[in-house]
Amino acid sequence: MIRDQETLNQLLDTISRFVRERLVPAEERVAEEDAIPADILQEMKDLGLFGLSIPEEYGGLGLTMEEEVLVAFEIGKTSPAFRSIFGTNNGIGAQGILIDGTEEQKRKYVPRLATGELIGSFCLTEPDVGSDAASLKTRADRDGDHYVLNGTKRFITNGPVAGLYTVMARTDQNNTGAGGITAFIVEGDTPGLIRGKPDRKMGQHGAHTCDIIFENCRVPAENIIGLKEGQGFKTAMKVLDRGRLHISAVCVGVAERLIEDALRYAMERKQFGKPIVEHQLIQAMLADSKTEAYAARTMVLDAARRKDEGENVSMQAACCKLFCAEMVGRVADRAVQIFGGAGYIADYGIERFYRDVRLFRIYEGTTQIQQIVVARSMVREAQQG
Numbered sequence: 001m002i003r004d005q006e007t008l009n010q011l012l013d014t015i016s017r018f019v020r021e022r023l024v025p026a027e028e029r030v031a032e033e034d035a036i037p038a039d040i041l042q043e044m045k046d047l048g049l050f051g052l053s054i055p056e057e058y059g060g061l062g063l064t065m066e067e068e069v070l071v072a073f074e075i076g077k078t079s080p081a082f083r084s085i086f087g088t089n090n091g092i093g094a095q096g097i098l099i100d101g102t103e104e105q106k107r108k109y110v111p112r113l114a115t116g117e118l119i120g121s122f123c124l125t126e127p128d129v130g131s132d133a134a135s136l137k138t139r140a141d142r143d144g145d146h147y148v149l150n151g152t153k154r155f156i157t158n159g160p161v162a163g164l165y166t167v168m169a170r171t172d173q174n175n176t177g178a179g180g181i182t183a184f185i186v187e188g189d190t191p192g193l194i195r196g197k198p199d200r201k202m203g204q205h206g207a208h209t210c211d212i213i214f215e216n217c218r219v220p221a222e223n224i225i226g227l228k229e230g231q232g233f234k235t236a237m238k239v240l241d242r243g244r245l246h247i248s249a250v251c252v253g254v255a256e257r258l259i260e261d262a263l264r265y266a267m268e269r270k271q272f273g274k275p276i277v278e279h280q281l282i283q284a285m286l287a288d289s290k291t292e293a294y295a296a297r298t299m300v301l302d303a304a305r306r307k308d309e310g311e312n313v314s315m316q317a318a319c320c321k322l323f324c325a326e327m328v329g330r331v332a333d334r335a336v337q338i339f340g341g342a343g344y345i346a347d348y349g350i351e352r353f354y355r356d357v358r359l360f361r362i363y364e365g366t367t368q369i370q371q372i373v374v375a376r377s378m379v380r381e382a383q384q385g
């Protein structure tokens with residue numbers, strides 16, 4: 001749903017210009033220094049990028065899902081590391097509170113997430129718990145009006161810099177499944193919350209992950225999201241449904257950027273006496289990439305519109321994440337191929353994107369998990385129908 005086309009167009013133009021003029025020229029520097037420059041960070045805050053999907057009453061731009069994916073298409077046209085720093089505040093770091101939190105919890109924390117004053121992070125994965133999220137081991141034991149958290153969370157995006165963590169922990173030790181899990185809001189300066197050293201990653205340099213360790217970390221009972229024990233797994237799944245659509249849109253943006261770069265290069269580069277774009281085998285690669293990116297854009301928009309209309313889009317979000325993450329992997333691979341030797345050399349930036357996009361097939365649910373979500377939904381529908 002688009003609320004006001006003119007306002008949205010202005011926002012999209014502004015973001016597109018910011019991406020082109022400020023972020024694209026800084027891509028190489030960010031990758032080399034493994035950090036986003038402070039002035040760019042401030043401009044992101046000024047543009048409202050930390051609060052895109054946060055309702056206006058809590059200080060955000062209150063974008064609908066359709067508006068958000070249109071923005072994500074634009075943001076995708078540069079290194080994914082830029083999106084990562086504000087991505088958690090719009091997505092997994094804020095949505096738990098927004099979807100299932102109490103009014104008081106929303107008022108207390110969300111406005112500071114919307115401005116970027118506070119970075120939000122989402123702690124689900126553990127050293128022994130990845131795709132099988134319901135088996136998580138981090139425990140939270142009640143002690144008076146507090147819970148005591150113990151355990152380790154792994155690969156936590158923005159973990160090193162976050163000031164607020166949504167933490168899934170087991171409150172019912174007799175229930176080893178999803179029903180024993182509760183979601184907590186944990187402030188970054190709580191004693192017993194320890195940040196590990198940043199992980200060394202294959203790509204997306206400038207975006208950071210680390211372990212978050214809880215050692216007798218006392219969290220007030222009033223910080224249970226929605227004040228209800230045992231709801232944490234469902235909260236996490238709802239958050240991921242939304243996150244998967246956003247990531248899908250970013251995949252589309254990155255694919256479109258790579259197609260643009262590959263096309264420009266193919267028009268300039270000459271072999272066998274003519275630009276390589278005139279060779280049909282190069283044309284085939286460009287056409288396949290264009291077709292797949294178009295299909296991805298269309299499905300993401302459809303799922304986003306359905307979500308805005310109030311439909312449950314768990315299955316569609318998984319379809320999108322599955323297709324878009326795999327699609328951008330193929331597009332990046334073809335871009336390297338079209339660039340040839342230059343595609344393998346760091347100076348051209350294409351190999352960096354090739355490494356960056358590999359993560360899309362893994363985080364916020366692997367491709368294989370999306371397949372499971374889609375297939376289970378098909379079976380459920382068939383049984384009901």
Ligand code: COS
Nearest residue numbers: 124125131132133134178234237238241314363364365369
């Ligand atoms: N929205 C709301 N509730 C949901 C839901 C969703 N999208 N998906 C599942 N649930 C509910 C189920 O309805 C069920 O509730 P009841 O017990 O009341 O029936 C409960 O949650 C457990 O669901 P299910 O039995 O499907 O859980 P599984 O253990 O089989 O796990 C998968 C389901 C595999 C889909 C889940 O563990 C998953 O998404 N894993 C990947 C985790 C992930 O993405 N990690 C990335 C790191 S975080 S960036």
